[in-house]
Amino acid sequence: MARQQAHPAKGGGERQTVTVWDPVVRLFHWGLVLAVATALATGFLAPENWLDVHLAAGAAVAALLVLRLVWGLAGPSHARFRAFAYRPGETLAYARSLVAGAAPHYRGHNPLGALMVFALLGLLAALVVSGLVDLGGVEKRGPLAAFTSFATGRSFGEIHEFLAFAALGLVALHLAGVAFSSRHEGINLPRAMVTGEKPARVPADRPRPAAARTVPALGLVAVFVAAGAGATAALAGLPGLGVPQEPLDAIYKRECGDCHIAFHPSLANAADWAAMMAGLDRHFGEDASLPPETVATLTAYLTTHAAEAVDTKAANWLRRRDAAEPLSITATPFWKRRHADIPDAVFGSRAVGARSACGACHRDAETGLFADAAIAVPDPSSQPKE
Numbered sequence: 001m002a003r004q005q006a007h008p009a010k011g012g013g014e015r016q017t018v019t020v021w022d023p024v025v026r027l028f029h030w031g032l033v034l035a036v037a038t039a040l041a042t043g044f045l046a047p048e049n050w051l052d053v054h055l056a057a058g059a060a061v062a063a064l065l066v067l068r069l070v071w072g073l074a075g076p077s078h079a080r081f082r083a084f085a086y087r088p089g090e091t092l093a094y095a096r097s098l099v100a101g102a103a104p105h106y107r108g109h110n111p112l113g114a115l116m117v118f119a120l121l122g123l124l125a126a127l128v129v130s131g132l133v134d135l136g137g138v139e140k141r142g143p144l145a146a147f148t149s150f151a152t153g154r155s156f157g158e159i160h161e162f163l164a165f166a167a168l169g170l171v172a173l174h175l176a177g178v179a180f181s182s183r184h185e186g187i188n189l190p191r192a193m194v195t196g197e198k199p200a201r202v203p204a205d206r207p208r209p210a211a212a213r214t215v216p217a218l219g220l221v222a223v224f225v226a227a228g229a230g231a232t233a234a235l236a237g238l239p240g241l242g243v244p245q246e247p248l249d250a251i252y253k254r255e256c257g258d259c260h261i262a263f264h265p266s267l268a269n270a271a272d273w274a275a276m277m278a279g280l281d282r283h284f285g286e287d288a289s290l291p292p293e294t295v296a297t298l299t300a301y302l303t304t305h306a307a308e309a310v311d312t313k314a315a316n317w318l319r320r321r322d323a324a325e326p327l328s329i330t331a332t333p334f335w336k337r338r339h340a341d342i343p344d345a346v347f348g349s350r351a352v353g354a355r356s357a358c359g360a361c362h363r364d365a366e367t368g369l370f371a372d373a374a375i376a377v378p379d380p381s382s383q384p385k386e
């Protein structure tokens with residue numbers, strides 16, 4: 001039996017309350033509020049290198065969804081999906097009675113509230129999935145990195161962003177619905193989600209008492225979450241699709257890493273590398289000439305490991321060249337756009353030195369990956385070492 005019996009309110013008043021929301025539902029609800037708020041804030045507002053916080057919030061959302069799914073099938077009466085799975089006709093009738101100002105009261109979710117619960121759960125599940133595809137294809141991280149192309153990742157990234165705006169809208173609608181229902185029912189509904197209690201005067205709706213199978217349910221949640229985390233870790237360990245695995249060639253690093261860092265070969269198309277190597281005597285105003293055999297070796301290395309052979313975001317984004325300066329990376333439209341907010345003083349600082357000093361801010365520049373989590377811009381005001 002679910003705990004439906006009335007018991008006296010604290011303080012000895014006459015008001016009687018019933019427990020509607022069990023501790024797991026309440027923990028789920030407020031945990032989800034925290035996780036979704038963190039995910040939305042970091043997704044919309046935080047700089048790129050906060051990605052790990054965003055991912056932790058997303059993982060928490062996923063784990064909470066698993067918990068809710070199991071609890072919706074095996075929790076106590078009011079937590080069960082079937083307790084608030086209204087037929088479309090019922091929902092429509094409720095909406096009509098609401099407009100007419102004569103909506104009935106419900107102890108659990110009313111039909112429109114229930115619709116919101118299912119919409120939010122479905123939307124959050126879609127956000128988790130689209131986020132994982134985005135992460136795999138673009139960042140080449142997470143369980144899908146080994147199977148997802150950059151192009152697929154980008155498409156799902158756009159879906160992810162659209163769904164995030166939809167989530168903002170649904171959250172606003174949810175808050176409006178809670179505010180309205182609180183007035184309509186004369187109950188502080190947010191507080192009821194904290195204490196779990198509602199006044200007993202609200203008639204019990206659709207009483208289909210069910211006992212919670214707490215231990216097996218929570219055990220199942222633990223198994224699902226552990227299996228998910230294990231599978232994620234195992235898949236994330238596979239090499240990313242189209243990610244270069246070899247370290248930079250030693251001769252290349254020696255010959256082309258003197259005046260600036262040895263740029264990863266995936267940062268330019270093969271044709272652009274070939275053109276550059278054919279004109280080393282007029283290399284950005286410098287004479288960078290090398291013996292013909294070395295030029296041949298390096299041209300072969302650069303052209304076979306060029307952007308076309310790689311599927312990282314840097315290779316995809318930097319491929320589009322500026323027509324006037326086709327050999328420059330820092331003149332590409334993407335590079336200029338993405339670094340527009342960084343002050344000249346930072347590039348000119350002792351710690352960085354030049355726009356082309358990618359490695360000063362991208363700790364993984366040598367791998368060609370340019371992961372969000374590996375971005376760390378040095379503070380130009382800090383005292384340079386003498």
Ligand code: HEC
Nearest residue numbers: 255256259260263284286287288327328329330331354356
């Ligand atoms: C004598 C010094 C010198 C050597 C050696 C040299 N470079 Fe450069 N390189 C420069 C200068 C100067 C620039 C323009 C300023 C800058 O971007 O730092 C430049 C720019 C570049 C750029 C464009 C970077 C940007 O800002 O977009 C690439 C790519 C590049 N070099 C590749 C190479 C390769 C490949 C080699 C080896 C074959 C090489 N460089 C050897 C001096 C050199």
Ligand code: HEC
Nearest residue numbers: 047048314329338346352355356357358360361370375377
């Ligand atoms: C002074 C520091 C600094 C230098 C130098 C620098 N970057 Fe960046 N780069 C950043 C920052 C910060 C961002 C993130 C900008 C943002 O929030 O969109 C970024 C973003 C990027 C991105 C996009 C990452 C993403 O997923 O959004 C790429 C690719 C990139 N940089 C490549 C380069 C290359 C190639 C070089 C060298 C030619 C370079 N950067 C030099 C600071 C730097």
